[in-house]
Amino acid sequence: MATVECRSISKAYGSLEVMRDFSLNIADHEFVVFLGPSGCGKSTMLRMIAGLEEISGGDLLIGGQRMNDRDPGDRGIAMVFQNYALYPHMTVRENIVFGLERAGVAKAEIESRLAPVVSALGLEVYLSRKPTELSGGQQQRVAIARATIKTPQVFLFDEPLSNLDAKLRGSLRVEIARLHKELKTTSIYVTHDQLEAMTLADRIVLMKDGRVEQMGTPEEIYQSPKTLFAAGFIGTPNMNFMEVDAVEGMLSNGNMQLSAPFAVRPGRVTIGVRPGALKPCGEGGQLRGRVQRNEFHGETRLVTVEVGRDEVNIAVPATMPLKEGQTIGLNVDACDLHLFDPASGVRLEEMAAV
Incomplete structure (x- = not known):
């Protein structure tokens, strides 16, 4: 060869x-x-x-x-x-x-x-x-x-x-x-x-x-x-993206309040999070939204949740009782967040390394 x-x-x-x-x-x-x-x-x-x-x-x-x-x-x-x-x-x-x-x-x-x-x-x-x-x-x-x-x-x-x-x-x-x-x-x-x-x-x-x-x-x-393209292309179901403001180590857009996984300069940031990383937690949580769709995929369900102006997909066990119209909370670990520059689409860690 x-x-x-x-x-x-x-x-x-x-x-x-x-x-x-x-x-x-x-x-x-x-x-x-x-x-x-x-x-x-x-x-x-x-x-x-x-x-x-x-x-x-x-x-x-x-x-x-x-x-x-x-x-x-x-x-x-x-x-x-x-x-x-x-x-x-x-x-x-x-x-x-x-x-x-x-x-x-x-x-x-x-x-x-x-x-x-x-x-x-x-x-x-x-x-x-x-x-x-x-x-x-x-x-x-x-x-x-x-x-x-x-x-x-x-x-x-x-x-x-x-x-x-x-x-x-x-x-x-x-x-x-x-x-x-x-x-x-x-x-x-x-x-x-x-x-x-x-x-x-x-x-x-x-x-x-x-x-x-x-x-x-x-x-x-x-x-x-x-990059945003790589994040969106790889992975099934697709990664969720939301634009937020970075202020003093926090990421927020009025519907969520998340701790940044590393030091981020103030300004607009695009968050990427995979559906399996978002965990339902009743009506509390870092994000709150209303269930819009609930798709049965066999061992799992793909649930679409409306969070403010954004729609995010979460992957949950098929036995989890989430109903359309129900208000739920979602938590996510900071280590599961992917942060990108909205203008260039480049991962923020990559920009910091240049």
């Missing part, structure tokens, strides 16, 4: 710049996920690594070798696409080994590679079938097998699970994670699904508007988002 290094990579279509100064070092055997909303540049970046898009500026290195001008077939990569891209007239077996046969690999070598790959992905009984005889999940496993059998330096996954239902996404996500560990690959995975990113990634690269918003382990981005 190999390292991947992106040095100040940019991408422009004429005067339209869609990627700006993208720099990233991916270690050998690391699983990195490009995460972000549609249009953020994550698939464009993956396609530049694959050689399917021209790099406008900067350098791409795979295994220490500059790849900017190399053809896709000479980069030592294998790619799994969103739409499977299987040959409909070929059997499953023929689809899997087609690339090796085109490359002139000996039949004995092909057979030795084929057996462990189809076994790992549970495809033995489907080898003689055509893609049209398979379900979507089975077709995607064939596409993964076709990439795996090449034993490339780097695996690229372009939203491979987005066309599948939730149950199939869950099972294939587990298979991709297992294969990564067994093959000890270097993998880059593109998705807009934060659950896929949080469960698969050694490191997440969160992207926005053609640039890196934040990178780190799933735990780092969840626990210490550096």
